[in-house]
Amino acid sequence: MKNLLHIVFLIPLLPFFGFVINGLGRKYLTKGLIGIVGCGSVLVSFLISVWVFTEVKNGNTYIASYFDFIKVGDLTIPFAFQIDQLSSLFLLIITGVGFLIHVYSTSYMHGEEDDHFGRYFSYLNLFVFSMLLLVLGANYVIMFIGWEGVGLCSYLLIGYWFKNTGFNKAANKAFIMNRIGDLAFLIAVFWIISKVGNVNYGDVFAFAQANKFTTTDLTAITILLFIGATGKSAQIPLYTWLPDAMAGPTPVSALIHAATMVTAGIYMIARSNILYSLSPVTMNIVAIIGLATALVAATIALRQNDIKKVLAYSTVSQLGYMFLALGTGAYVAAVFHVMTHAFFKALLFLGSGSVIHAMGGEQDIRKMGGLSKHMKTTHATFLIGCLAIAGIPGLSGFFSKDEILAGAFAKSPVFYAIALGTALLTAFYMFRMYATTFKGTFRGTHEQEHHLHESPAAITVPLVILAILSVIGGYVGVPEFIIHGAHFLGDFLFPVFAASYEVLKPHEISHQTEWILTGISTALILVMVIFAWTRYSRKPDMEDAKGFGKILQHKWYVDELYEKIIVRPLNALASFLNEVFEKTVLDGMVNGVGRLVNYGSRQLRLLQSGQVGSYVLLMVVGMLLFFVFQFFLRK
Amino acid sequence: MPINYYIFLAISLFCIGIVGVLTRRNAIIIFMCIELMLNAVNLLLVAFSKMHHLNGVAQGNPAAGTDGQLFVFFIMVVAAAEVSVGLAIIVMMYRNIHSVDVNFLNRLKH
Numbered sequence: 001m002k003n004l005l006h007i008v009f010l011i012p013l014l015p016f017f018g019f020v021i022n023g024l025g026r027k028y029l030t031k032g033l034i035g036i037v038g039c040g041s042v043l044v045s046f047l048i049s050v051w052v053f054t055e056v057k058n059g060n061t062y063i064a065s066y067f068d069f070i071k072v073g074d075l076t077i078p079f080a081f082q083i084d085q086l087s088s089l090f091l092l093i094i095t096g097v098g099f100l101i102h103v104y105s106t107s108y109m110h111g112e113e114d115d116h117f118g119r120y121f122s123y124l125n126l127f128v129f130s131m132l133l134l135v136l137g138a139n140y141v142i143m144f145i146g147w148e149g150v151g152l153c154s155y156l157l158i159g160y161w162f163k164n165t166g167f168n169k170a171a172n173k174a175f176i177m178n179r180i181g182d183l184a185f186l187i188a189v190f191w192i193i194s195k196v197g198n199v200n201y202g203d204v205f206a207f208a209q210a211n212k213f214t215t216t217d218l219t220a221i222t223i224l225l226f227i228g229a230t231g232k233s234a235q236i237p238l239y240t241w242l243p244d245a246m247a248g249p250t251p252v253s254a255l256i257h258a259a260t261m262v263t264a265g266i267y268m269i270a271r272s273n274i275l276y277s278l279s280p281v282t283m284n285i286v287a288i289i290g291l292a293t294a295l296v297a298a299t300i301a302l303r304q305n306d307i308k309k310v311l312a313y314s315t316v317s318q319l320g321y322m323f324l325a326l327g328t329g330a331y332v333a334a335v336f337h338v339m340t341h342a343f344f345k346a347l348l349f350l351g352s353g354s355v356i357h358a359m360g361g362e363q364d365i366r367k368m369g370g371l372s373k374h375m376k377t378t379h380a381t382f383l384i385g386c387l388a389i390a391g392i393p394g395l396s397g398f399f400s401k402d403e404i405l406a407g408a409f410a411k412s413p414v415f416y417a418i419a420l421g422t423a424l425l426t427a428f429y430m431f432r433m434y435a436t437t438f439k440g441t442f443r444g445t446h447e448q449e450h451h452l453h454e455s456p457a458a459i460t461v462p463l464v465i466l467a468i469l470s471v472i473g474g475y476v477g478v479p480e481f482i483i484h485g486a487h488f489l490g491d492f493l494f495p496v497f498a499a500s501y502e503v504l505k506p507h508e509i510s511h512q513t514e515w516i517l518t519g520i521s522t523a524l525i526l527v528m529v530i531f532a533w534t535r536y537s538r539k540p541d542m543e544d545a546k547g548f549g550k551i552l553q554h555k556w557y558v559d560e561l562y563e564k565i566i567v568r569p570l571n572a573l574a575s576f577l578n579e580v581f582e583k584t585v586l587d588g589m590v591n592g593v594g595r596l597v598n599y600g601s602r603q604l605r606l607l608q609s610g611q612v613g614s615y616v617l618l619m620v621v622g623m624l625l626f627f628v629f630q631f632f633l634r635k
Numbered sequence: 636m637p638i639n640y641y642i643f644l645a646i647s648l649f650c651i652g653i654v655g656v657l658t659r660r661n662a663i664i665i666f667m668c669i670e671l672m673l674n675a676v677n678l679l680l681v682a683f684s685k686m687h688h689l690n691g692v693a694q695g696n697p698a699a700g701t702d703g704q705l706f707v708f709f710i711m712v713v714a715a716a717e718v719s720v721g722l723a724i725i726v727m728m729y730r731n732i733h734s735v736d737v738n739f740l741n742r743l744k745h
Binding site for chain 2 (some may be wrong): 611612615616617620
C-alpha cells in the first residue's frame, strides 16, 4: 500500500510537466513532439489512475499528506491528497476521456501554427493538472486551488483564438460568472474554518455527523457551496456562460465544457454529501434549481441551429439532471450520470467537431444535411451518442437517467413528471439535430459538398472508443429491479455515501413501480425519437421561428435580461465613478493635499529671515519653553 | 560663603549675556556676551565643585570634587581657541562689509 502513496502525486504532476515543457518549448518543439508530450503525460496519469482504482476497490480510503500548505496560528492546512472510491472514479474519467480528447486534438488542431499548437496543448495539460488537483485534494482549500485552476484554463481555452473580440468576450463572461460562484465557495470555506477550525474532509464531515453545526450554519455553508457549484457547473442563474464558451475549439468544449470541468460542482456536492444530507432545505433548493435548469436549458435547445449550441444547452440540461439527483439524495445516480454523460457528451462534441472539420468551419445545422453518406464513422458514432443521451434501453444513458428518474419519483411525483418531460425534450432536440445534420439532402454550397470527407484516424479512433464506452458504460450500474446485485458502481461508491444513507434512509420504491416507470419513459422517448427523426429528415427548420419558438430561439431573452438589470447598471455606476467621483472627489483630495503643503511651506518660509538675531531669539524662546515644561508642567 | 550667592551671581551673568546677545547689533559686543554666558556656567561649575569637595572632606574623602576644578581649565583653553576663531571671523566681516553690525549679515537666507 505504501507504494501507492508514493506514486499518487505523479498523477497530477505529469500533466503539469507536460504543461511546462509544452509551454516553454512551444516555439522550438515540433508538432509531433508536442503531441507526444501532451498525450503521453495524460496517458501515464491514466495508467497510474487505473492502478489506483484497483487499489481502492475493497473500500479503503487513503490520505497522502505531503507538506503543510498553510500554517497560521491554530490553523493548519496540509497539502494532502485523498484517494477513495469517488476520487479514483473521477481520476479515471478525467485522465481517460482527457487522453482521448488529447489524441483527437492532435489532428483537429493540426492546422494551427507551431507555437499556437504548443500553447493549446500546454493549456490543455494545465487544465488536466488543475482538474486532478481538484478531485484529489483532501481538503476544501486544495480543492479550491484546482477549482480556480480549471476556471483559469477554461478562460484561456475559450479565448484561445484571441484575435477574435467576440471570443474574448465569451472568455471574460465565463471567467466573471465563475468568479461569482467562486466567491461564494470561498466564503463557505471561511465559514467552515471559523466553525470547525480546519478544512480536512474527514474532520468537517465528522463534525457535521456529530451534529455540532447549528442548522443555520449548515444551511448557509451548503447553500454557499451550492452557489459555487452553480457557477462552475452552469446552473440557474449562472448558466449563460456555458453556451457562449462554445467559442473555444471543439475538443475544449468536449473536455472542459462537457466531460470534466462542469462536473466539478457535482463532484464537490457528492464529496460533501453528508453536509447536504443533514440540511434538507438545501437539498430541496438543489433539486429545484437542478430541475429548473434541466427544463429551461432543454427548451432552449429545441430551437438552436448551431450544432455546438444545441450540445451546450444539452450539457446544461444534463447537469441540471445531475443536480436533481443530488438534491433527491440519489448521489450514486448523479455520479453515475457524470460518468455516462462524460462518455456520450464527449462523443457528441467530438463528433460535431468532426462534422465542423469536414464542413470547413460551418456550424449551422441548416446548412448541413445528408452527411451520413459522406462520413460513415462519424455518423455511426454520433447516432450512438444521440441514442445514449436520449435514454434508449441498452445504452449507457438509459441506466443513469432511469436511476435519476427513479430517485426523483421517490422524492415527489411532480419532480418525476418534470424530469420525464425534460427527458422527452432531450430526445426530441437531439434527434432534431441528428436528422437535420445527417439525414435529408445536403444544403451547403457545392464547394463544401466537394470537400466533404471522413476525418483521419486520430479523430475517428477516439470517436469509436467513446462510442463503445457510451454503449457499455451503463452496465456497471444495472438497476436492482432488472438484475439483483448488479449495480457495481453503487456497491463501489457505497463507502463514500454510507453516512448519508444513514441520515436520509431513502425509501425504496417497489420493483413493480419501477418497471412501470421505466416502461412509460422508454415508450414515450421512443415515440419522441421516431417523431423527431422522421419530421426533421423530411423538412428541417429553415426559417427563423415565430411566436413562442422565437422566445426559445432567443434563449428566453435571459442574456438580454442580465444585460439590462446587471451589466448596464454596473457599467453606468463604473462610468459615474470614473468620470464624476474620481475627477472631483479623489482627484480633489489628492490635489488638496498638494496645495495644502504648498501653502503651508510658503508661510513657514517667512521664518527664515536670515537675521542672526531672530534665530537666536527663537532659540532662546524654545529653551525657555523647555524650562517651563520641565519645571512646571511635567508631572 | 553659601552656594546660593554663587548661583545667583551665575544666573545674573547668564541673563545679562542672553539679553546682550538678543538686543545688541554690534558683533563684538554679542561676542563678549557669549563669553559672559560661558563664564557664568564656568563659575557655576567651580562653585559646585567646591561645594562637593567640602562635603567630601566632611565624609573623609579629601579627593572629592578636584576633577571639577581641573575641568574648568580645559574649558578655558577651548574658550580661548574659540575666541581667536570668532575674532578672526569678525575681522573678516569688517574687511568685507566695513561694519560689525550683524543685521547686515542676512545672507544666510540665500
